[in-house]
Amino acid sequence: xxLYATLRFLQTARQLSAxxxxxxxxxxxxxxxxxxxxxxxxxxGEDAGAIARLAAEHALxxxxxxxxxPLFWFLLLPGPIxxxxxxxxxxxxxxxEHPVEAEERDFGWFAARAFHVIDWLPQRATAxxxxxxxxxxxxxxxxxxxxxxWTQPEEGIVLASGAGALGVRLGDPIPGAAxxxxxxxxxxxxxxREDALASLEGxxxxxxxxxxxxYLLAAALQLA
Numbered sequence: 499x500x501l502y503a504t505l506r507f508l509q510t511a512r513q514l515s516a517x518x519x520x521x522x523x524x525x526x527x528x529x530x531x532x533x534x535x536x537x538x539x540x541x542x543g544e545d546a547g548a549i550a551r552l553a554a555e556h557a558l559x560x561x562x563x564x565x566x567x568p569l570f571w572f573l574l575l576p577g578p579i580x581x582x583x584x585x586x587x588x589x590x591x592x593x594x595e596h597p598v599e600a601e602e603r604d605f606g607w608f609a610a611r612a613f614h615v616i617d618w619l620p621q622r623a624t625a626x627x628x629x630x631x632x633x634x635x636x637x638x639x640x641x642x643x644x645x646x647x648w649t650q651p652e653e654g655i656v657l658a659s660g661a662g663a664l665g666v667r668l669g670d671p672i673p674g675a676a677x678x679x680x681x682x683x684x685x686x687x688x689x690x691r692e693d694a695l696a697s698l699e700g701x702x703x704x705x706x707x708x709x710x711x712x713y714l715l716a717a718a719l720q721l722a
Contacts, residue, residue, distance in 0.1 A: 500578040504585070506564030507706060510557055514699050517553045521546055521692035529553070543673030551668050551690050554698050558628075558660040559653065561702050563588060566627070567620035569709050573716050584620070587613040614652065621652055624705075625659035631704035632663025636686050647682040654684065661685025664701060666694045 513536045520529035529549050530541040537556050541549065563584075571580025591613035594606035629637035640662030641655055648654025648669070661668040661684045669684040 500581055501572060504568055504578075504581045506560060507702070510560045510564060511699055511702065513560075514553060514557045514695055514702075517549070518692050518695035518699075521550060521695070545673060547689055547691060548672040550692050550695060551670065552672065553695060554661075554664075554666070554690050555657055555668050555684075557695075557698055557702070558657050561705070562621065562624045562656045566624040566705065566709060567617060569713070570620040570623050571616075573713060584616060587616045617652065621655050625655050627705045627708050628656075628659045628663040628701065631708060632660075632701050633665050634663075636665060637662035640685055644682065644684050648684065649681070658684045660698075660701070661690075664690070664694060664697055666690040666697075 513532065516532050517529045517536075520526070520532060526544040526546045526549055529546070530544055533549060533553050533556070534541045537552075541552065568581050568584050571584050572578070574580060575583065587609075590609040594609045625637070625641055629641070637659045640658040644658040645651055645654035648657065657668060664685065665687045667683055667685045667687055667689045669681045670689060671678040671680050673679075
């Protein structure tokens with residue numbers, strides 16, 4: 499029950515499908531509204547390509563933080579500890595990301611380092627599973643060559659591997675309030691469009707199947 503209530507996989511799939519549908523119907527403004535509500539920050543402009551790339555990036559990010567990372571710790575730690583540990587550590591790191599007072603800065607540093615340690619293995623496990631269920635060689639190549647150039651290198655591991663597994667390009671400059679926001683490219687091939695979102699949804703479902711198989715094997719070993 500705790501596992502089902504914690505994971506956000508179905509929510510991620512629904513939001514991704516809604517954005518894809520809006521883009522296919524020629525409604526980038528509607529897609530931008532859905533994406534803004536989903537990620538909790540406004541989306542500048544109504545460029546369909548930029549919206550598709552941002553949606554794909556956020557879906558990969560949410561699939562990791564909302565499903566695969568908690569599953570990783572659920573497999574290793576007893577009971578629901580793993581399902582609680584990862585989300586709480588991430589929330590603490592995000593809450594204290596921009597502290598003001600001196601003592602808050604110290605706690606913010608500790609929260610960020612603690613989440614870095616807790617998320618180190620799950621990030622790499624998620625990226626490797628993306629490679630398994632997608633284009634293996636491209637995923638590993640993008641992981642090794644592009645992740646370090648992303649604004650958040652640890653997050654770049656998941657995004658670069660996912661983009662390489664899909665065979666599309668994420669990142670790249672996007673519209674900003676005053677000027678385009680410069681971002682390094684992630685992945686390979688052509689820039690992601692609305693059709694890439696459908697492929698991404700399939701990639702996430704295949705990744706979930708791999709995680710489910712691992713969970714069943716672990717459960718069978720415990721019962722043996």
